[in-house]
Every structure is written in structure tokens, then in C-alpha cells.
């Protein structure tokens with residue numbers, strides 16, 4: 066049973082988070098030199114008021130699920146306060162490089178040296194705000210701040226909307242029997258929320274970035290219930306039909322078409338019949354037609370080599386090709402949370 070105080074506490078925590086990151090966003094806009102307007106036609110874009118209302122409704126849906134007992138209210142997750150502030154300072158110190166890269170006055174796609182040796186070429190480049198791509202402790206330390214600033218404090222709630230279809234799928238199952246996997250787990254935020262919600266489940270997070278996995282371990286803490294391994298989504302180190310549940314957040318739009326198809330096929334291969342996959346990623350063209358212009362603008366303002374191909378495609382169709390059947394879909398602010406079953 067949740068109380069009025071629980072609701073107040075949830076609302077206060079989320080509002081503080083949004084205010085904090087919206088403040089970063091506003092300060093960042095002042096510090097960054099404006100980008101030239103695109104010289105190609107763009108689709109419709111929402112007003113700020115429309116986006117704020119939509120973000121609020123995403124939090125409200127999460128609260129309704131908590132109140133219905135589907136999963137507990139999220140625990141505040143992140144570094145201790147002094148480190149949290151240091152990371153904000155570091156984020157702002159990194160902005161001049163981001164700006165120079167955006168305006169192409171700095172050509173440092175990745176620092177020279179042995180970084181990324183042995184990793185696939187498509188992976189060894191910068192993505193959106195990332196200095197050093199996925200390949201340094203510095204990038205791993207500021208990633209969470211960057212992403213929350215980009216989504217003005219709504220990145221975590223979008224990730225956590227994956228918990229809703231999982232809770233429904235879990236009905237009648239024992240969480241202790243569930244073997245789960247997060248593909249491209251990054252700094253481990255979704256894994257941490259899943260572990261908090263269902264501490265009996267056994268999880269593995271895979272990612273190609275050692276620094277991001279180290280960050281994930283720090284966030285999640287030492288627990289035998291969450292293993293973290295360096296591996297590629299397109300070559301999952303699991304036997305056929307050995308897992309019950311797979312999640313993946315904000316990975317698919319970072320992959321070239323061919324690799325994305327391989328990752329989805331690998332997910333289908335390692336899942337048992339009756340198992341569930343939940344993918345959280347950018348909305349695609351037509352998911353919210355009056356916002357399509359945002360999908361045109363994003364790769365213009367940020368370095369996102371595979372984003373345009375992602376948003377112009379259809380996740381449900383790609384999953385069907387891989388042998389995964391669409392079970393539920395929710396648009397959560399700027400993300401689509403899509404659940405699939407392996408029949």
C-alpha cells in the first residue's frame with residue numbers, strides 16, 4: 066500500500082531531478098555557440114509546453130504502476146553528493162570540446178593511441194556528446210549527466226518504463242528463476258533499477274566498454290546477482306535458449322543496420338520460448354508524428370552516425386524478422402518502450 070506521503074516523496078524527488086537537469090540544459094545553451102539552422106526541410110516539432118506535459122504524463126504513468134503495486138518506487142541512484150557535484154563540474158568543463166566538435170573546429174574523433182584496439186570500427190568513434198567515444202574513464206564518468214541533461218531529467222524514467230511490461234510478464238513466475246540480460250548496459254542505470262525492483266533475479270550486463278562497465282559496478286555495488294561482462298551484443302556469450310528476459314536501453318540507435326540485425330537475432334537465439342525482450346530507444350518516425358522534426362534535428366545537432374537510419378526504420382518489423390513477436394508498446398516521452406516475446 067502506498068500513502069499520500071509516498072506520492073509526495075516520489076513527486077518531490079522527480080521534480081528536483083528535472084529542475085536540476087533542466088538548469089544544466091539552460092546553462093549549457095548559454096555556453097554553447099548556436100548551431101546553424103539545418104538547410105534541409107524538417108518535420109513538425111512540439112512546443113516546450115507540450116513536451117513538459119508529455120514528460121509529466123510519463124512520470125504519472127510510472128507512479129500509477131507503483132501505486133498498483135507492480136514495482137516499488139525507485140531508490141535514488143548515483144554517486145554520493147560531493148562526487149555528484151564534481152561530475153556536474155566536469156560536464157561543464159567538457160562543453161567547450163563538445164562545442165568545438167559540433168562546429169567542426171576540433172578534429173578529435175578519438176584520441177590517438179591504442180584505445181579501442183580490437184573493437185569494431187563502427188564502435189570506435191564519438192557519439193553525441195561523448196568526448197573519447199565510449200572508451201575512457203572520463204567519458205564514463207560524465208555520461209549519466211550528459212544523458213540526463215539531454216532529456217532534462219527524464220532519462221531514468223524512460224529507462225524505468227521497461228519495468229512495466231516486465232512486471233506484467235512476471236505475474237505467476239518466481240523472480241528467483243529468472244535469468245536476465247541487459248545488452249549494452251553502459252553505466253548500469255537500468256540494471257540497478259531492475260535489481261532494486263526484483264532483487265531475486267540473476268542479471269548479466271554486457272557492454273563493449275570496460276570503463277562503462279567499471280562505472281556500472283560502482284553504481285550497482287558488489288552483488289553476485291549482477292554479473293558484468295565485456296562482450297558484443299552481436300556475439301552474445303550465452304547458449305541457445307538459456308535466458309528468460311532481455312532488456313536493452315538506448316543501444317539500438319547506436320548500431321549500423323547490419324549489426325543491429327545481428328544483435329536482435331542473437332537476442333532471439335539465447336532466449337527460451339515464452340521469454341520477454343524489452344527495448345527502450347528513441348521514438349521512430351511516425352510514433353508521434355507531430356514530433357517528427359525532432360528526429361530530423363537530433364543528428365544535425367549531435368554526432369549520431371546511425372540515428373537517422375534507426376528513426377526511419379521500424380523496430381517492430383526488425384524484431385519480427387529476428388523471430389520476436391510484438392507484445393506491448395508504450396511511448397514514454399522521447400522513447401519507445403517495446404516489449405516482444407519469443408514464441
Ligand SMILES: C[S@@+](CC[C@H](N)C(=O)[O-])C[C@H]1O[C@@H](n2cnc3c(N)ncnc32)[C@H](O)[C@@H]1O
Nearest residue numbers: 199249250251272273274277297298314315316
Ligand atoms: C547510449 S549507451 C546506452 C547505455 C545504457 N544502456 C543506458 O541506458 O544509458 C550505448 C552503450 O552501448 C554500448 N555498445 C555499443 N555498441 C555495442 C555492441 N555492439 N555491443 C555491446 N555494447 C555496445 C556502448 O559501449 C554504450 O555503453
